[in-house]
Amino acid sequence: MRFKLRSLLLAVAATTCLFTPLAHAATTLKMATDSGAKGSPAGNALKKWADLIEQKSKGDIKVKVFYQNELGGQQEVFDLHVAGDVQLMLNWPMTSYDKRIGVIYTPYMTTSWDDALKAYSPGGWVNNLLGGIYKDIGLKFFGPWPEGFNGVATRGSHALTIGDAKNIKVRTMTVFPAPQTMQALGYQTAAIDWGEVYTAMQTGVVDGEAGNVIFWDYEYFRDIVKTYVRTKHFFMTGVLSMNHKAWDKLSAEQQKVVSEASLEIMNDQFKAAKAQDEFYVKKAVEAGIKYIEPSPAELAVLGKAAREKVWPLMEKEIGAEIVKTIRSNASPL
Numbered sequence: 344m345r346f347k348l349r350s351l352l353l354a355v356a357a358t359t360c361l362f363t364p365l366a367h368a369a370t371t372l373k374m375a376t377d378s379g380a381k382g383s384p385a386g387n388a389l390k391k392w393a394d395l396i397e398q399k400s401k402g403d404i405k406v407k408v409f410y411q412n413e414l415g416g417q418q419e420v421f422d423l424h425v426a427g428d429v430q431l432m433l434n435w436p437m438t439s440y441d442k443r444i445g446v447i448y449t450p451y452m453t454t455s456w457d458d459a460l461k462a463y464s465p466g467g468w469v470n471n472l473l474g475g476i477y478k479d480i481g482l483k484f485f486g487p488w489p490e491g492f493n494g495v496a497t498r499g500s501h502a503l504t505i506g507d508a509k510n511i512k513v514r515t516m517t518v519f520p521a522p523q524t525m526q527a528l529g530y531q532t533a534a535i536d537w538g539e540v541y542t543a544m545q546t547g548v549v550d551g552e553a554g555n556v557i558f559w560d561y562e563y564f565r566d567i568v569k570t571y572v573r574t575k576h577f578f579m580t581g582v583l584s585m586n587h588k589a590w591d592k593l594s595a596e597q598q599k600v601v602s603e604a605s606l607e608i609m610n611d612q613f614k615a616a617k618a619q620d621e622f623y624v625k626k627a628v629e630a631g632i633k634y635i636e637p638s639p640a641e642l643a644v645l646g647k648a649a650r651e652k653v654w655p656l657m658e659k660e661i662g663a664e665i666v667k668t669i670r671s672n673a674s675p676l
Contacts, residue, residue: 369402370597372589374431375409375424377417378537378581384558384619385581386410388488388608389433392583395604404597406431416536418517425481430589431601433488433581438518440480443661446472446669448516450524450576450653451646454674456491456617459578463487464613468672472665473582483590485605488581488612491620494573495530496560496632497551498544501570503637505529505648514540514552519660520653524576525553527652528645540564555579556620557634561627570633574645583609646676 374393379385393406414420414429421437423429436444446469453459462469465486477484495501495513502508508529515521515532522532530553535543543549544567551568552560556579560568583605590598628634637645650673658666 369405370593371405371407372396372430373409373428374406374433375414375420375429376411376433376581377420378435378559379411379433381410383411383562385433385488388612391611392431392433392604392608395607396601399600399604400597404600412538416538418536424584424586427586427588430586432584434584435516435579435581436518441476442519443476443665444473444480445519445657445661446476446665447580447582448518448521448524448577449657449669449673450520450527450649451676452669452673453578454575454642454646454676458674459492460489460613462672463489463578463580468668472668477582477584478587481587483585483587485583485585485602486609488583488609489616490556490558490579490581491616492573492575493554493556493577493579494571494575495525495551495553496555496557496564496568496571498567498569499550501551501572501633501635502529503572503635503641505645511550514543514549514554516554520657521554521577523653523656524649527649528574528576541567544568556623557627558620558623561623561630561632565627565630565632568632570635571627572635572637574637575642576645576649643676650676 374389376385376389389408393408396404396406414423418437418439420429421434424432424434425440436447438444453462461467464470470486474484497511500511502511505528512531512533513525514535515525517534517536522534525532533549540552541563544552544564557571560571585601624634654666
């Protein structure tokens with residue numbers, strides 16, 4: 344009798360397990376950036392983005408965050424993003440998958456904060472171009488994370504003219520048309536991955552670096568850098584994106600959560616970027632770095648030289664139609 348009762352209880356328990364819904368497992372996403380350590384502006388944005396997704400989803404989505412160099416260099420992390428091993432990313436775009444991404448590095452495309460923010464904001468002409476290009480390489484484009492206009496940081500001599508730059512060798516990003524732009528401005532160049540820049544500057548492989556807003560040079564190289572010239576050859580911006588296959592696997596509600604969190608991070612940075620950049624100019628000067636802004640006339644000469652030499656190259660690399668759009672919308676010099 345006891346055996347029959349035990350068998351009955353086991354059968355009931357088994358039946359209950361079959362018909363009782365299992366606890367819902369949270370979706371886990373990996374989020375990374377190729378540039379920005381924990382505690383940096385980019386690192387803080389990444390952390391807030393992850394926190395917002397978890398909060399807005401009420402724990403339905405878990406996010407694991409990886410900061411600069413934790414998963415590899417810039418190209419390696421972007422490779423992981425395109426492959427889907429990193430689902431969410433704040434990236435400084437690499438052109439290895441589609442040279443059209445190089446539109447973001449068009450020299451002297453915009454020359455004022457107002458023009459740049461209008462171009463990169465949702466609905467802006469650069470924003471629209473990038474959205475289509477990212478989709479073609481399998482990424483969902485949420486929008487830009489603007490930093491500001493970049494410049495040239497050097498250990499010794501600096502240049503305000505093309506002639507003065509001829510004896511200065513600078514590190515550039517490894518993407519087209521970064522080296523070509525600096526060559527048009529008179530510099531010798533070496534394309535070096537971000538993780539190797541400090542050593543290259545410290546050992547004298549290059550005299551400076553020409554890829555960043557002043558924050559990066561203050562934060563990472565202030566013991567080496569003596570001068571920062573705001574050449575404004577690129578308007579620097581990161582991009583918030585998601586692997587499209589991972590996006591498609593999310594429910595409609597989860598997609599809404601990720602989109603809303605992305606928009607909030609982007610809007611935060613649009614409001615903060617200019618003040619943030621000015622703050623780091625002050626910090627750099629306090630640290631002993633000489634900060635120089637070329638005059639409008641000097642910038643016009645640099646801008647015209649870069650446009651004349653680099654934009655025709657871009658027509659061949661990213662397409663005449665895209666460059667036609669750039670020419671129609673670019674800031675006047």
